[in-house]
Amino acid sequence: LQSYTGISTMVATKKQKKSAENINARLALVMKSGKASLGTHQTLKTLRNGKAKLILLSSNCPPLRKSEIEYYAMLSKTSVYHYTGTNIELGTACGKFFRVATLAVTDAGDSDILRNLPTSS
Numbered sequence: 001l002q003s004y005t006g007i008s009t010m011v012a013t014k015k016q017k018k019s020a021e022n023i024n025a026r027l028a029l030v031m032k033s034g035k036a037s038l039g040t041h042q043t044l045k046t047l048r049n050g051k052a053k054l055i056l057l058s059s060n061c062p063p064l065r066k067s068e069i070e071y072y073a074m075l076s077k078t079s080v081y082h083y084t085g086t087n088i089e090l091g092t093a094c095g096k097f098f099r100v101a102t103l104a105v106t107d108a109g110d111s112d113i114l115r116n117l118p119t120s121s
Helices: 001-031 040-049 062-073 087-093
Strands: 035-037 054-057 079-082 103-105
Touching: 001 054, 001 087, 035 040, 040 062, 040 103, 062 103
Parallel strands: 054 079
Antiparallel strands: 035 103, 054 103
């Protein structure tokens, strides 16, 4: 019984890792060919202007900021994706050497991140 549960958790972590790699690849393509705003203040600004098409929030984004951004996204009918990694991992996925807690995609470019990303995880 223990070996069976060990296998199922291994499969679950493999699936999570594969989906995270998939998101990271799409995010790298957005950063290369599209337009994105990094940071909480820029994300809120693009949400208020109605230019944001997708919001990514890191897992360790402060709860007050997270709820504020989710509220603005709900008002502007923008989809929000909860990134499974921390703000350090989100920054690395963007190709930056600093932490990124929130990110707003304004133009996807060549990436299909807007079509194939689930709305929440």
